[in-house]
Amino acid sequence: MQFGVFTVGDVTVDPTNGREPTEHERIKAMVTIAQKVEEVGLDVFATGEHHNRPFVPSSPTTMLGWIAARTERLLLSTATTLITTNDPVKIAEDYAMLQHLADGRVDLMLGRGNTGPVYPWFGQDIRNGIPLAVENYALLHRLWREDVVDWSGKFRTPLQSFTSTPRPLDDIPPFVWHGSIRSPEIAEQAAYYGDGFFANHIFWPAEHTRRMVGLYRQRFAHYGHGTAEQAIVGLGGQVFMRRNSQDAVREFRPYFDNAPVYGHGPSLEEFTSQTPLTVGSPQQVIDRTLGFREYVGDYQRQLFLVDHAGLPLKTVLEQLDLLGEEVVPVLRREFAARRPAHVPEAPTHASLRAARDAAGTAAQDPARAAGAERAGAGAEGGR
Amino acid sequence: MSERTLVVLSAGLRQPSSTRLLADQLAAAVADEAARRELTLRHRTIEVREHAHDVVNNLLTGFPSAALGQAVEQVTAADGLIAVSPIFGASYSGIFKSFLDVLDRDALAGKPVVIAATGGTARHSLALEHALRPLFSHVRAVVVPTGVFAAPEDWSDGGADGALRTRIRRAAAELAEQIVRYPGRTPTDPFALTTSFDDLLAPPAP
Numbered sequence: 001m002q003f004g005v006f007t008v009g010d011v012t013v014d015p016t017n018g019r020e021p022t023e024h025e026r027i028k029a030m031v032t033i034a035q036k037v038e039e040v041g042l043d044v045f046a047t048g049e050h051h052n053r054p055f056v057p058s059s060p061t062t063m064l065g066w067i068a069a070r071t072e073r074l075l076l077s078t079a080t081t082l083i084t085t086n087d088p089v090k091i092a093e094d095y096a097m098l099q100h101l102a103d104g105r106v107d108l109m110l111g112r113g114n115t116g117p118v119y120p121w122f123g124q125d126i127r128n129g130i131p132l133a134v135e136n137y138a139l140l141h142r143l144w145r146e147d148v149v150d151w152s153g154k155f156r157t158p159l160q161s162f163t164s165t166p167r168p169l170d171d172i173p174p175f176v177w178h179g180s181i182r183s184p185e186i187a188e189q190a191a192y193y194g195d196g197f198f199a200n201h202i203f204w205p206a207e208h209t210r211r212m213v214g215l216y217r218q219r220f221a222h223y224g225h226g227t228a229e230q231a232i233v234g235l236g237g238q239v240f241m242r243r244n245s246q247d248a249v250r251e252f253r254p255y256f257d258n259a260p261v262y263g264h265g266p267s268l269e270e271f272t273s274q275t276p277l278t279v280g281s282p283q284q285v286i287d288r289t290l291g292f293r294e295y296v297g298d299y300q301r302q303l304f305l306v307d308h309a310g311l312p313l314k315t316v317l318e319q320l321d322l323l324g325e326e327v328v329p330v331l332r333r334e335f336a337a338r339r340p341a342h343v344p345e346a347p348t349h350a351s352l353r354a355a356r357d358a359a360g361t362a363a364q365d366p367a368r369a370a371g372a373e374r375a376g377a378g379a380e381g382g383r
Numbered sequence: 384m385s386e387r388t389l390v391v392l393s394a395g396l397r398q399p400s401s402t403r404l405l406a407d408q409l410a411a412a413v414a415d416e417a418a419r420r421e422l423t424l425r426h427r428t429i430e431v432r433e434h435a436h437d438v439v440n441n442l443l444t445g446f447p448s449a450a451l452g453q454a455v456e457q458v459t460a461a462d463g464l465i466a467v468s469p470i471f472g473a474s475y476s477g478i479f480k481s482f483l484d485v486l487d488r489d490a491l492a493g494k495p496v497v498i499a500a501t502g503g504t505a506r507h508s509l510a511l512e513h514a515l516r517p518l519f520s521h522v523r524a525v526v527v528p529t530g531v532f533a534a535p536e537d538w539s540d541g542g543a544d545g546a547l548r549t550r551i552r553r554a555a556a557e558l559a560e561q562i563v564r565y566p567g568r569t570p571t572d573p574f575a576l577t578t579s580f581d582d583l584l585a586p587p588a589p
Contacts, residue, residue, distance in 0.1 A: 134583045184576040185583060192580040205446055211574035219576070265443035274448060 001335045002346050003328045004044025005037055005320070006079035006236060006303040009057035012310035015258040020310075023056050029313045030057065034067045036317055038074040040324025046077035046109060046303055051085075051118050054260070061094040068102035075348065076102055079198075079236075079303065080111025080179045083140070084132040085122035087156065091136075092143035092164040099169045104349030109177040109198045109234070110137065112186075124155070130185050131155075137178075141193065144173035172356060175347045177234055177301075180212065187212050191219030196232035196346065199296070201276055202305055203261055209235070209276075210295040217297065229343055234301030235292055238277045240311075241322045245280035251315075252279045259309035282326040289327075290334055298339045300346035302331070387562055389413060389426040390461035394468045394479035396432055401501045403430070405533045405551075406467040409499055412555035413465065413562075420563050424463075429454050431482045438478065441485045451485070459490040460570060463497075463562040464524070466515070470502035474514040483518070487573070492523040494568070495561030497554045498530045505534035525565075527557035 007030055013020040021029065034045040045067065047057045057063060064076040076098070081091060091108075099106045112129045113119075119126045135153045142149050143164040152158035168174065177196035180186035181204055190197040197216040199209045213233055220231035240255075242248040249268065256268045256279075271277055278288040293299060304323065307316040345351070391410045395402030410426050417424045431438070437451035447455055458464065468479035483491075498515040502508070511530035519526045531554050537547040 130583070131586070138584060182573060184574055185578065188576055188578075188580050188583070203444060203446075208446070208574075215574060215576060262444050266440040266448075270440070270448065271444075274446075 001299075001332060001339070002043040002075065002234075002301040003323075003331065004042045004046065004075070004077075004301075004303050005033065005306055005323075006044075006046035006048070006077075007033065007057075007305070007307050008048040008079075009050060009055050010260060010308050011054045011056060012260060012308065013258075014310040014312060015254045026056050027063070029307070029316070031063065031067055031070075032313065033307055033316055033320070034074065035070055036320045038071045040320050042320070042324060042328060043073075044075045044077055044301065044303060046079035048079050049082050049086075049113075050115075051121065052115055061098045064098055064106070065101055068098065068105065071105075073105070075105050075107065077107050077177075078109050080109045080113075082113045082118075083110040083136050084112045084129055085119055085124050086136075088136040088140040089143065089156075089159070089162070089164060092140050093166075095174055096144070096164065096166050096168050099174055099349070100166055104169050104172075104353075106349070107175040107177065109179050109196075111179040112183075128155070130183065133186065134189060137176075137189065137193075141173075144168050169349065170353050172349060172352045174349075175352065177232070182208055182212060184212070184215055187216035188219050191216050191225075191231070192223055194220065194223065194225035196234055196300070198234035198301070199236065201236040201292075202238045203275065205274055206276060206292075206295055213296040213299075226344075227342070229297060229340070232301075232344070232346055233296055233299035234303065234346070235296060235299060236276075236303050236305060237289060237292070238275075238305045239285045239319070239323075240279045240306070241282050241285055241319060241327070243281060245284055248279050248281065255309040255311055263309075282322050285327050286330050286334075289331055290338075293335070293338065298335070298343045300344070385421070386423045386425060387417070387462035387565075387567075388457075388460065389417075389424045389463045389465065389562070390458050391426060391428040391465045392431065392458065392467065392479075392482070393428060394431040394476050394482070395501070396469065396476075396478075400469075401533060401538060402467050402469050403428075404538070405499055405501055405531065406465060408551055409465045409467070409497060409531065409555060412551050413463070413497070413558050416552075416555045416559035417562060420559055422559070422563060424562075427457055429457065431478055434482065435478055438481045438485055442481060447485060455486060455490070458486060460568065461494065462565050462567060463495045463558055464491070465497045465499065465558070466519070467499040467501070468515065470500050470507040470510045470514075473507065473510055475500070475510070475518065480518070483522070486522075487571075488522070489571070490522070491519065493565070494524050495558055495565050496524040496526050497558045498526055499532070499554070500530070501533045503535065505532070505536065508532035508534065525561055527554060527561060529554040529557055 011026045037045045047060050049060050051058050060078050112133050116126045149162050177198040178186050178190035179198040181200050201209050217228035217231045221228040240252040253268050278285050306319045391406045393403045393406040414424050434451045437448040441447045468475040496519050500511050511532055531550050
């Protein structure tokens with residue numbers, strides 16, 4: 001199982017001292033956090049993509065390229081890449097380039113973006129969110145798999161004899177997750193392609209997540225990619241920890257009360273009971289997180305949001321220490337003990353390459369290939 | 384006798400509230416009128432003020448608390464609705480409107496509704512026609528022709544002239560008649576897949 005963090009990259013005033021980081025400080029904090037994620041033994045760093053204040057990460061592959069150069073094992077991802085307002089051709093090129101530079105340590109989580117004003121800035125209309133996500137991804141999927149593409153669609157200028165360069169590393173496209181909070185069409189899209197499904201799981205009740213993941217699993221099986229239990233599921237989560245849970249609540253409350261999205265709304269206690277937010281001791285985070293599988297099944301990726309709402313970098317790094325030292329080692333062990341053998345790890349570049357190579361030799365030696373495919377599906381998914 | 388559900392939405396703020404009083408009288412009259420049409424009405428009253436914080440939270444977070452979620456479900460599933468607001472600043476109260484704002488867009492479509500209001504003076508009685516009726520028309524509810532407005536004079540002297548009582552009775556009869564005709568609402572599941580991926584990839588011509 002993969003563990004990591006995802007960040008939205010918000011620039012928010014620290015409500016405890018009124019200090020607002022500069023964009024430069026926030027960007028540097030994000031890459032410091034990414035390096036720390038690897039240092040404490042987590043697997044994934046995913047950055048959001050936004051084109052409006054108060055957010056800074058408008059150029060994810062620039063940031064992830066920098067991080068790739070300074071890390072060894074860290075898997076670089078996005079949360080999420082805007083499949084609606086980005087040109088799918090540019091996504092194909094940018095992430096293939098990143099994949100080469102990072103030696104395959106790249107995947108993408110695609111989302112539509114729910115900020116209405118952003119769409120027209122990129123020549124689009126939020127009312128076309130679903131059709132844009134469907135058409136753009138259909139093109140992206142082909143650009144990574146076909147050397148020469150002829151294409152025409154509704155939202156983009158047609159392509160004739162176009163080759164997206166560079167080609168994906170080893171001709172293996174980055175693995176893709178599709179994220180959505182409550183659009184069944186996106187769960188269907190993920191299932192149709194046999195891609196992963198990522199549930200934000202932060203601002204929403206567990207029931208939403210249960211329903212969406214359930215639909216995705218059922219349709220994944222319907223499209224013949226495996227059994228429902230073998231579908232590739234990722235979850236977000238939001239935690240704030242101190243050794244003593246009362247200290248965690250006391251320290252986090254002003255950040256919660258003033259946070260973008262839910263600030264000035266429900267109380268911390270209400271929000272904690274209604275959503276997966278956990279504020280407390282490392283043990284409480286372990287218990288709550290292990291509970292997620294009771295309503296989504298055995299899943300492959302758990303990302304935590306730890307750096308938003310104006311929390312200072314020092315505090316965030318302390319959170320990562322707690323995750324790395326106390327929480328994730330236990331979660332790895334406990335999730336592994338609960339997961340049946342037929343449930344795969346999340347695909348990585350290495351596992352996809354191994355599976356492809358095994359399939360290639362299948363013609364010569366079917367028995368040997370079947371063994372290699374199993375090994376490939378399980379390889380390098382976690383540590 | 385067949386059975387239907389009636390939900391009474393009352394947005395009064397005080398205890399006791401004249402808004403709730405009007406709501407209760409309407410509910411009793413509708414039950415009578417329904418019985419004359421061989422309908423048993425199960426009725427539930429939702430006091431909007433009990434959900435005031437949750438309504439605001441829902442507007443901010445995008446999802447209802449469990450208690451508010453239940454109230455929203457009851458309104459959505461109802462076969463008839465009595466909606467009563469105090470008139471503030473020549474219109475429905477803010478919290479009344481906010482409650483309606485957290486309903487799904489189609490929650491009231493086709494639903495029989497009586498609109499009613501209370502106010503400090505009879506001069507506000509047309510707020511029913513220029514504020515509440517357009518609001519419910521917008522969400523495609525079937526609003527019965529008679530709206531009921533109660534001013535202080537309707538409560539004094541026990542409503543001596545009986546005018547309020549007459550209007551309540553007329554509105555109740557109109558609502559009961561609509562409930563008889565109302566086919567009921569099949570609950571829609573927001574998480575259900577209603578399209579195939581082939582249609583998403585290549586939408587059929589309209």
